[in-house]
Amino acid sequence: MQQLQPDDVVWRNARLATMDPDQTAPYGIMEECALVVRGQHILAVVPEAELPPAHRNIVDLEGRLVTPGLIDCHTHLVFGGDRASEWEQRLNGVSYKTIGERGGGINATVTATRSSTPEALLALAQQRLQRLMSEGVTTIEIKSGYGLNAEAETKMLQVAQRLARNNPVEVCPTLLAAHAVPGEYRHDPDAYLTLVCEEILPALWQEGLFEAVDVFCENVGFTPAQTERLFQAATARGIPVKGHVEQLSNLGGAALVSRYSGLSADHIEYLDDVGVRAMAQHGTVAVLLPGAFYFLQERQRPPVEALRKRGVPMAVATDYNPGTSPFASLHLAMNMACVQFGLTPEEAWAGVTRHAARALGRGATHGQLKAGFVADFIVWDAQHPVEMVYEPGRNPLHQRVFRGTKA
Structure with missing residues (x-):
């Protein structure tokens, strides 16, 4: 991972359903990882252990599920x-x-x-x-x-x-x-x-x-x-x-x-x-x-x-x-x-x-939590992606992030 800049935002303490087909786990799930966002794009997806010991822009997601928007x-x-x-x-x-x-x-x-x-x-x-x-x-x-x-x-x-x-x-x-x-x-x-x-x-x-x-x-x-x-x-x-x-x-x-x-x-x-x-x-x-x-x-x-x-x-x-x-x-x-x-x-x-x-012609930039992709993602009060499919009348959305900014 590149060295962090002061304005980079680290979204940590999350369960990431990356939807990245290169990941072997279902839904591309990555445990104990963090999203590093620079501007409007994802800079990196990194294990918690690799995060720098101190950074001013850290968002603790308290173990919530994160998926692409x-x-x-x-x-x-x-x-x-x-x-x-x-x-x-x-x-x-x-x-x-x-x-x-x-x-x-x-x-x-x-x-x-x-x-x-x-x-x-x-x-x-x-x-x-x-x-x-x-x-x-x-x-x-x-x-x-x-x-x-x-x-x-x-x-x-x-x-x-x-x-x-x-x-x-x-x-x-x-x-x-x-x-x-x-x-x-x-x-x-x-x-x-x-x-x-x-x-x-x-x-x-x-x-x-x-x-x-x-x-x-x-x-x-x-x-x-x-x-x-x-x-x-x-x-x-x-x-x-x-x-x-x-x-x-x-x-x-x-x-x-x-x-x-x-x-x-x-x-x-x-x-x-x-x-x-x-x-x-x-x-x-x-x-x-x-x-x-x-x-x-x-x-x-x-x-x-x-x-x-x-x-x-x-x-x-x-x-x-x-x-x-x-x-x-x-x-x-x-x-x-x-x-x-x-x-x-x-x-x-x-x-x-x-x-x-x-x-929509956006396969290389949208729809995955992956380095280089647009930082559109959702934080859910949920443990697993199946919950939103199983019970469509319940909406556990906690935070919506659009192009790296809380929306």
């Missing part, structure tokens, strides 16, 4: 209105088609989002973000996709920027203008995709409003051919891509995302072995979204065992959104991933730390 790598946090009444209608036997014909579904959220002021959207999103931060989230992806025109998509991404400025959290903004075909283009979806590829995407990229492009490739969304058009437009500008794919059917979307070296393929309930092999070959992360699976009462589960066999990293996220996953709890998503999809608790933890980081 949680990463929610798939959310739709910014939107207007809600869809609670639609959910009640569905439970009372009204079909999704009928609800859509009455102006419900995603079009209802688009209408509410377009008509909302930036301040109103910010206030609602702040409440949702606060709930996630209170559970230990330090990095979050926020998608657009409820605007479906240049003005409203810009508004959503600007709200995401303001959330990042106003809170101790890292926001990863994603352009999801290809979330659905807006009503004004329902008879000409190709024309809408042209608008996205030739106007919305380049303009908002030039403004620095997003860092990746997403698309809903599905039989109720965009075709594989249309998806490839979008990917070509994005990659021509050096923009990373990802996709909502294989949620309701198998259109080969995951293989398409992988062919473009996509960051992640998300949902993937109907993923086949061809898609699994493509993801393994190209390093595309599988993002599992058990909240939507639960809320929609789906039966087709993601092929977890095939993903394990091929070594595809599996991330876990909330998919927080008004229509299919209104759950601002990453602890709950972890529990659901274990109960519904068969992940182990350690896999669920990897899914909200190092694998989620990789799904």
Whole structure:
């Protein structure tokens, strides 16, 4: 370890669940070790016995558990209105088609989002973000996709920027203008995709409003051919891509995302072995979204065992959104991933730390307690990481540290 500088901070007397795969213990647990933080990064992870006898900046954690900050790598946090009444209608036997014909579904959220002021959207999103931060989230992806025109998509991404400025959290903004075909283009979806590829995407990229492009490739969304058009437009500008794919059917979307070296393929309930092999070959992360699976009462589960066999990293996220996953709890998503999809608790933890980081293009800097990584970590009144998965209604968070500073 380098010689300590006066402003370095030593976080000692802790049980570290590093989530470092190079460690042999489950969860990368290291006993009787300390975190040494310099500025916004971890300088070293060292045994207590190697600490200098005297240093002015020492935080005694009194034997508590420390983990990396949680990463929610798939959310739709910014939107207007809600869809609670639609959910009640569905439970009372009204079909999704009928609800859509009455102006419900995603079009209802688009209408509410377009008509909302930036301040109103910010206030609602702040409440949702606060709930996630209170559970230990330090990095979050926020998608657009409820605007479906240049003005409203810009508004959503600007709200995401303001959330990042106003809170101790890292926001990863994603352009999801290809979330659905807006009503004004329902008879000409190709024309809408042209608008996205030739106007919305380049303009908002030039403004620095997003860092990746997403698309809903599905039989109720965009075709594989249309998806490839979008990917070509994005990659021509050096923009990373990802996709909502294989949620309701198998259109080969995951293989398409992988062919473009996509960051992640998300949902993937109907993923086949061809898609699994493509993801393994190209390093595309599988993002599992058990909240939507639960809320929609789906039966087709993601092929977890095939993903394990091929070594595809599996991330876990909330998919927080008004229509299919209104759950601002990453602890709950972890529990659901274990109960519904068969992940182990350690896999669920990897899914909200190092694998989620990789799904956001941050695998070399986030999601582990390791020298050189960003100093985002959580101190828990807990002995073992399984506690947060086992009992999602209890939140033992003691201290949240963001970029080396108590937050």
